[in-house]
Amino acid sequence: MSYSGERILLNSQRESQVARFRAWVLFAVPLAAILFQVYVPHFFPFLAFLELPLLVVVYFAVMRRAPVGGLLIGALVGLAQDSLSKNLLGMYGIVDTMVGYFAASVGVRLDVDHNFLRLLLAFLFYFFHQFLYWVLARALLSQQLAFEFQSTLVIGLLNAVVAVALYRFLDKLREQA
């Protein structure tokens, strides 16, 4: 199915095409993203801004267009992130769960093969992710975290740019219909 470059809304459910992935892709890609996040910034600190696990969650949720699948991927990736950080288990888990759910819900209605839309989604979900984490940390754990609005916007934009390229690569791992 091909779309024109200007259409980003789907006219009907028939136009939506659920992307399918092999099981090992669903396992290996999030694991690689987590590994990237814990290993690469150790040698390249300037890459610490990348939230690859989040981008991967958004991608799988959006492409599979299944809210339950999206939230489960988000929950697992988030819990793994929690396990490898000093956070209490569940902080990233809740945030990524919601990101996965909403991303899948959005994916049902939009043409998620559109590059600009992917850029926008990645940016918005990054911002949502950071904001929700900040809210939860303050509300549930009484942590006095500062929400740096400007830097979050800039880093979100950088993540979105990376997401577009990353999603192009991940498209190659989709099963052909």
Added chain:
Amino acid sequence: MESFLNRYRNITVLLLVIFAQLLLLAVQVKNDQDVHLIRVWTVTAVTPMARILEGFRGGSIGFVRNYIMLHDADAENRRLKAEVDKLKIENIFLKNELNSAERAQALQVFQAHTPSKMLAATVISNGAGSNSKVVFVDRGSADGVMRGMAVVTPDGIVGKVIAVYPPASEVLLVTDPDFAAGVVSQKSGARGTFKGQGTPLGKIDYVPGDEKVAEGDWFYTSGDDRVFPRGFPVGQVKMVRPGQPFQEIMIEPAGMQRGMEDVLIVVAGVHQEIPDKPPVTQPVYIAPPPPTVAANATQQDGAVPLAPGGTEADKLRQQYKAIGDAQNHKFGEGEPGTLPPDFTKLGQASAAPKPAPAATGPSAPPPAAAASGATGTTGARAPASSSPTGTRPPASPEPPPTTRQTPDVRKQSPSLPITEPPAKRPASDPGKKPTAPGGPLASAHRVAPSGFVGPIAPPPSRSAVSRIAGHASVLVKKIPHSWKKPSTESTVHE
């Protein structure tokens, strides 16, 4: 009911998953304990891959460089080019070896000065999350690491272990907002609490307004927190604002200033004295590779011939072993107080092809020490440049640092400028004073951690130090990863 659940299936699952995680959070907060099992699974799944990646990275860098260099080789001068490339690679390898050895030296010398029992570890990865200030090290419960242990480098404290897993441990860095440690000012003795800020600078709380603290002052661990033993450098004051009841003090943590690829986990902490003077930081000196003339000269002396294969480290090891054998010394079997072999003629081999081993054997006193006639138990080392001819004067032999756990002799002689761990003197000759430029370990002591050694003596000449340091680096590289437990003598002065 069934139709209702089908209709709202997605939102129901979402609420259930979030509720489950909220419950998980609540349990952790209420019981103030972690759900260890989930973390163990994740860490056990991720850290082995991080190790593999680290090993792959280390091995592939040299290969890639080699390949790229050979890629443009001309067919006509392939042999010459290959030879040059081989030398380049060897050079890079030796420099890397020296770098690694110097890091090991710094840690090792630091450990020699510190009575606490420590375990060397390598940082293998960061924590997940962009705002996470934790790292993972490759030592876990299988190595005896426990939660709450302090993590330090020769420059200062780095963090503390907050979680332990069989293959790795999680270390909370000093820059994390959740980090806190009891500290004391080196000058005024003012006590406070160091707290991370999530930024490169930390804060010291609870220092009363009437305490004198100035910019540039050093803070050390006070030992009050029962995590860090007293006497480890914490950092230097960068900003002080007076206030009531407490001053606002910002401090630059010292432990991570020169990176932290290798760290030490304090397995059994022992309190130390806070040094009288602030620590002096010196850059790690990268010595050139050991000269080949020394190897050739040693072979001419009738020493054990070098194996045609093997690394430079192997060749040096054979040289040192040959010297030990020539002086009837068995490495690792010397009794406390006995003299180690005289390594000084190793560097003189090229200048004096026929040294007399008997004259500098274990039983013969060093000529310089005998001539000085000085009394006392310790003394400052003279720089190598003090020798007008450029050759090293006869040195008081010195055992490798792995076999030495020495007390801080400044208690015995506080005015002496100490640049290295004081050596144990033979009981039969307490008046001997080391006057040599340092022997093979001089370079090691120049990178000794500040705060545990006194002021650094004037540096020896560059050529002498580089030659000596090159040999010492290769030797230290062979030190096993597990550190030797400090002897009881090292804790006597506490």
